[in-house]
Amino acid sequence: MASVASKLYSDDVSLLVLLLDTNPFFWDTTSTTFSQFLSHVLAFLNAVLGLNQLNQVVVIATGYSSCDYIYDSSLTSNVGSESRGSGMPALFGSLLEKLEDFIGRDEELAKEDEHVDKIAPSLLSGSLSMALCYIQRVFRSGHLHPQPRILCLQGSPDGPEQYVAVMNSIFSAQRLMVPIDSCYIGTQNSAFLQQASYITGGVHHAPKQLDGLFQFLTTIFATDLHTRRFVQLPKPVGVDFRASCFCHKKTIDMGYVCSVCLSIFCEHHKKCSTCGSVFGQSKLDGANASSSVNDRKRKAPDS
Amino acid sequence: MSNQRKRPNGGEREEDDEEDDAEGIGQWERAYVDDRSWEALQEDESGLLRPIDTSAIYHAQYRRRLRMLSAAAAGTRIQKGLIRYLYIVIDFSRAAAETDFRPSRMAIMAKHVEAFIREFFDQNPLSQIGLVSIKNGIAHTLTDLGGSPESHIQALMGKLEAAGDSSLQNALELVHEHLNQIPSYGHREVLILYSALSTSDPGDIMETIQKCKKSRLRCSVIGLSAEMFICKHLCQETGGLYSVAVDEVHLKDLLLEHAPPPPAIAEFAISNLIKMGFPQRAAEGSMAICSCHKEVKIGAGYTCPRCKARVCELPTECTICGLTLVSSPHLARSYHHLFPIAPFDEVPTLTSSNDPRRKLGKSCFGCQQSLLGAGNKPGPCVTCRKCKHYFCLDCDIYIHESLHNCPGCESIHRPKSVSLMEE
Numbered sequence: 001m002a003s004v005a006s007k008l009y010s011d012d013v014s015l016l017v018l019l020l021d022t023n024p025f026f027w028d029t030t031s032t033t034f035s036q037f038l039s040h041v042l043a044f045l046n047a048v049l050g051l052n053q054l055n056q057v058v059v060i061a062t063g064y065s066s067c068d069y070i071y072d073s074s075l076t077s078n079v080g081s082e083s084r085g086s087g088m089p090a091l092f093g094s095l096l097e098k099l100e101d102f103i104g105r106d107e108e109l110a111k112e113d114e115h116v117d118k119i120a121p122s123l124l125s126g127s128l129s130m131a132l133c134y135i136q137r138v139f140r141s142g143h144l145h146p147q148p149r150i151l152c153l154q155g156s157p158d159g160p161e162q163y164v165a166v167m168n169s170i171f172s173a174q175r176l177m178v179p180i181d182s183c184y185i186g187t188q189n190s191a192f193l194q195q196a197s198y199i200t201g202g203v204h205h206a207p208k209q210l211d212g213l214f215q216f217l218t219t220i221f222a223t224d225l226h227t228r229r230f231v232q233l234p235k236p237v238g239v240d241f242r243a244s245c246f247c248h249k250k251t252i253d254m255g256y257v258c259s260v261c262l263s264i265f266c267e268h269h270k271k272c273s274t275c276g277s278v279f280g281q282s283k284l285d286g287a288n289a290s291s292s293v294n295d296r297k298r299k300a301p302d303s
Numbered sequence: 304m305s306n307q308r309k310r311p312n313g314g315e316r317e318e319d320d321e322e323d324d325a326e327g328i329g330q331w332e333r334a335y336v337d338d339r340s341w342e343a344l345q346e347d348e349s350g351l352l353r354p355i356d357t358s359a360i361y362h363a364q365y366r367r368r369l370r371m372l373s374a375a376a377a378g379t380r381i382q383k384g385l386i387r388y389l390y391i392v393i394d395f396s397r398a399a400a401e402t403d404f405r406p407s408r409m410a411i412m413a414k415h416v417e418a419f420i421r422e423f424f425d426q427n428p429l430s431q432i433g434l435v436s437i438k439n440g441i442a443h444t445l446t447d448l449g450g451s452p453e454s455h456i457q458a459l460m461g462k463l464e465a466a467g468d469s470s471l472q473n474a475l476e477l478v479h480e481h482l483n484q485i486p487s488y489g490h491r492e493v494l495i496l497y498s499a500l501s502t503s504d505p506g507d508i509m510e511t512i513q514k515c516k517k518s519r520l521r522c523s524v525i526g527l528s529a530e531m532f533i534c535k536h537l538c539q540e541t542g543g544l545y546s547v548a549v550d551e552v553h554l555k556d557l558l559l560e561h562a563p564p565p566p567a568i569a570e571f572a573i574s575n576l577i578k579m580g581f582p583q584r585a586a587e588g589s590m591a592i593c594s595c596h597k598e599v600k601i602g603a604g605y606t607c608p609r610c611k612a613r614v615c616e617l618p619t620e621c622t623i624c625g626l627t628l629v630s631s632p633h634l635a636r637s638y639h640h641l642f643p644i645a646p647f648d649e650v651p652t653l654t655s656s657n658d659p660r661r662k663l664g665k666s667c668f669g670c671q672q673s674l675l676g677a678g679n680k681p682g683p684c685v686t687c688r689k690c691k692h693y694f695c696l697d698c699d700i701y702i703h704e705s706l707h708n709c710p711g712c713e714s715i716h717r718p719k720s721v722s723l724m725e726e
């Protein structure tokens with residue numbers, strides 16, 4: 001990274017960490033195939049790399065049962081192996097190779113699960129954590145480094161059991177002043193991604209259809225942090241602040257909060273399953289305390 | 304714990320500034336002596352100054368810190384997220400104009416109270432602060448109890464002048480009146496920054512102290528000049544901390560000690576389950592009539608999930624249906640205390656390179672940095688007990704001190720049935 005003359009690092013040099021949703025259960029349900037989608041994404045990555053010769057791109061795959069680094073433009077070993085004849089530039093030869101490997105492995109792991117819901121979530125918390133570790137390493141490398149940002153290309157629904165981990169990542173990104181951009185291509189809206197972009201000062205956008213994805217990606221998400229000060233990027237059309245309850249991992253907009261540890265529950269309990277405090281009579285709200293409710297002893301989102 | 308830290312010569316100290324040089328150095332010198340930044344440099348072969356490679360020492364220090372933290376967490380369950388109602392009383396009597404703290408006690412108090420307010424709300428997202436000042440022997444309410452750091456800081460910075468006597472009793476009476484109205488699950492606390500060496504009261508202060516004790520007001524005092532019996536007595540009676548700041552750095556530390564919730568007050572409050580709503584934020588530039596000011600407002604507000612009324616700010620209570628409205632990220636900020644990740648195990652460096660486990664960990668799972676040290680020998684690294692992935696030392700620190708997630712554990716899909724059994 002630091003091999004190039006340091007003077008060249010102006011404020012518009014970017015490090016883009018792309019979190020690519022490869023969840024097979026999501027891509028089974030879409031009209032656009034994964035390979036069509038991928039061609040938009042690769043063209044976008046090419047465009048980002050072309051904008052500035054010092055720009056750097058890292059791709060992390062967000063799978064259903066695992067996450068892994070797929071591509072890092074700062075590694076020279078990426079070049080070559082054009083023999084695959086896929087028509088893609090040599091630059092992305094290894095990306096496609098690794099991605100194919102990854103999806104194969106990921107699907108293999110997914111098969112081990114007996115029951116799989118309609119659309120299972122992908123492991124956003126894992127890829128976000130990895131991206132932040134990578135960015136932290138770039139910060140360690142010295143004063144001169146590209147300006148990092150994260151882009152989540154996500155289609156799978158939120159995994160409420162990842163709530164605490166995703167929020168932890170968001171706060172760490174906020175502290176590092178790394179914006180998390182998000183492009184949500186699924187059908188529901190994603191409370192995770194809306195909050196992530198809102199809290200870290202990134203851009204959130206949910207294109208209605210995937211045909212013009214390349215245009216969306218280049219006009220919105222290719223803008224470097226310096227340029228963002230001068231251009232009009234989409235403003236958030238509201239932020240979904242719903243949280244996940246610790247008892248059933250449901251997404252809720254109203255719930256009961258333990259005054260001792262702030263754990264969130266979707267229904268009234270007599271005892272907090274996180275910190276063990278026994279609650280006094282609830283004078284608030286007159287909600288009939290469902291006393292028959294089971295004391296589910298769960299250690300909550302420790303995912 | 305460290306509440307009885309006193310000024311070494313506190314007892315005899317008079318109010319005259321000329322005698323300040325008890326330790327032989329002035330405030331301005333002390334900063335350099337403490338810092339000793341030049342000692343972190345060394346010369347390399349070519350004679351250039353380089354910072355000493357302290358990463359190994361740094362990591363060892365971090366491991367010690369981590370062990371201490373996890374030991375403390377195992378011993379006492381410190382209850383994060385108590386709902387605290389704290390009044391900060393700042394003594395702006397004429398003693399606050401003294402310049403033994405530079406530029407003045409007043410300015411230094413304001414500066415560090417500002418930092419404290421921000422830290423306090425970070426650590427106690429549902430809590431509220433109110434500000435009271437003492438001037439000319441009278442206590443004034445600067446701000447009412449509220450959850451927005453900015454409004455407190457604004458009010459504090461606008462009132463920076465010192466005059467007259469100080470009155471501890473007047474301040475306590477005022478605060479007592481305010482704090483007597485709060486709900487029973489809240490912890491009532493008073494933090495007094497006292498710069499005067501006397502108090503001129505209209506009545507019997509001992510009675511007031513007993514009244515505070517009865518109402519379970521936990522009163523703490525940070526003195527800026529010397530120890531005073533009445534302050535010490537107040538703190539002892541009400542279960543607070545009493546300390547006297549020696550210098551600016553000490554004052555800052557003493558203040559920040561009050562940011563995490565005090566473990567001792569846990570027994571005072573009734574734990575409760577509070578019904579709360581997590582409102583959606585409306586689109587930028589949308590127009591609506593807010594229920595709190597009854598005005599048409601353009602711009603983002605929040606919508607109560609129960610009655611759909613619009614409010615301007617969080618946290619608040621819905622004016623229509625009375626639901627407590629909070630921003631859920633506010634709560635989530637403290638969840639890493641509830642679900643801390645276990646310290647990683649150090650991997651012994653001497654394991655032979657044909658150890659099968661080592662093949663997995665050629666690079667750090669988090670940041671992809673090579674874990675091979677000089678000469679392709681395995682360098683120092685750590686491993687997570689749960690997911691068995693390897694991490695570099697830098698990621699170890701980052702993961703435990705800032706991220707609070709193990710990237711390896713987060714990258715494994717666990718079906719719900721399995722995670723239920725983990726208990």
Ligand SMILES: [Zn+2]
Binds near residue numbers: 250265266
């Ligand atoms: Zn629940």
Ligand SMILES: [Zn+2]
Binds near residue numbers: 259272273274276277
């Ligand atoms: Zn609790």
Ligand SMILES: [Zn+2]
Binds near residue numbers: 608622625626
């Ligand atoms: Zn309401």
Ligand SMILES: [Zn+2]
Binds near residue numbers: 667697
């Ligand atoms: Zn690492």
Ligand SMILES: [Zn+2]
Binds near residue numbers: 687689690692712713
């Ligand atoms: Zn792990």
